[in-house]
Amino acid sequence: MDASTLSPLLPKALQAVRQAGEIIKDHWDRPRDIRRKGRIDLVTQTDLAVERALIDSLAPLVPEATFLAEESATKLEPGRLTWIIDPLDGTTNFAHHVPFVASSVALWCEGRTVLGIVNAPILGETFWAVEGAGAFMNHQPMRVSEVDNLEDSLVATGFPYSVREDIRPIMEDFESVVMSTQGVRRPGAAAVDLAYVASGRFDAFYEMRLKPWDTAAGWLLVREAGGRVSSFDPNVPYALGSPTILASNGLLHEAVGGLLRR
Numbered sequence: 001m002d003a004s005t006l007s008p009l010l011p012k013a014l015q016a017v018r019q020a021g022e023i024i025k026d027h028w029d030r031p032r033d034i035r036r037k038g039r040i041d042l043v044t045q046t047d048l049a050v051e052r053a054l055i056d057s058l059a060p061l062v063p064e065a066t067f068l069a070e071e072s073a074t075k076l077e078p079g080r081l082t083w084i085i086d087p088l089d090g091t092t093n094f095a096h097h098v099p100f101v102a103s104s105v106a107l108w109c110e111g112r113t114v115l116g117i118v119n120a121p122i123l124g125e126t127f128w129a130v131e132g133a134g135a136f137m138n139h140q141p142m143r144v145s146e147v148d149n150l151e152d153s154l155v156a157t158g159f160p161y162s163v164r165e166d167i168r169p170i171m172e173d174f175e176s177v178v179m180s181t182q183g184v185r186r187p188g189a190a191a192v193d194l195a196y197v198a199s200g201r202f203d204a205f206y207e208m209r210l211k212p213w214d215t216a217a218g219w220l221l222v223r224e225a226g227g228r229v230s231s232f233d234p235n236v237p238y239a240l241g242s243p244t245i246l247a248s249n250g251l252l253h254e255a256v257g258g259l260l261r262r
Helices: 003-027 045-058 091-095 167-180 190-198 212-224 253-257
Strands: 034-036 042-044 066-069 081-089 102-109 113-120 125-130 135-137 154-157 183-185 204-208 228-230 244-248
Touching: 003 045, 003 102, 003 113, 003 125, 042 045, 042 091, 045 066, 045 081, 045 102, 066 212, 081 091, 081 190, 081 212, 102 190, 102 212, 113 190, 113 212, 125 190, 125 212, 135 212, 154 167, 154 190, 167 183, 167 204, 190 204, 190 212, 190 244, 204 253, 212 228, 212 244, 228 253, 244 253
Parallel strands: 066 081, 154 183, 154 204
Antiparallel strands: 034 042, 081 102, 102 113, 113 125, 125 135, 204 244, 228 244
């Protein structure tokens, strides 16, 4: 798919994602119906409703595309042409009424993301990018930050659901980063973290054990906003589903990568 195909598709995809975001807003003040997929991995009826709405609205836009969506996925590998969906990134935030929640939607085509949308409906912000056409937030172009000094940088991270098993490397990395930067933030939604790197609010973001639906859209946002994405090792390219991800404004990439365990 190229720009001539994606340009007319983008408004329809944005409409579908924003309409699904209305479900999140409508459910925001309702009682939560929460169940556990794991010890600290939650799912709500809102996750399921948003995923269904997105699949129903996106399917007609690209009839030949398959779906890889968090709540219905039976595998982690997308097909040649696949919509990759996280209906409600930040479910734990949603359960606790913390507004850092988002829907992440990416169109994957032959090994790369060609269209990515991150919609944070409670915050009133939608971020999107089309391959080769730049990145935008609420119709305004966005760029990564120009911070090039580690001590002036604000870095984001997240903790995986395997936090008990991985606590030592997590805390070693956290200590290295927090001691070397201006600060570390942990909003709890990787799609939002990546969008914030793309918009210049965060200078870098790192996390381990993320799933394809966590990163597929945000990965493109950062690249199209002029940033860089790799594994924790800056010399190892990021691939969908890689065990680690490091996204930055590019200027700090090597420096932040040097603080993280391989």
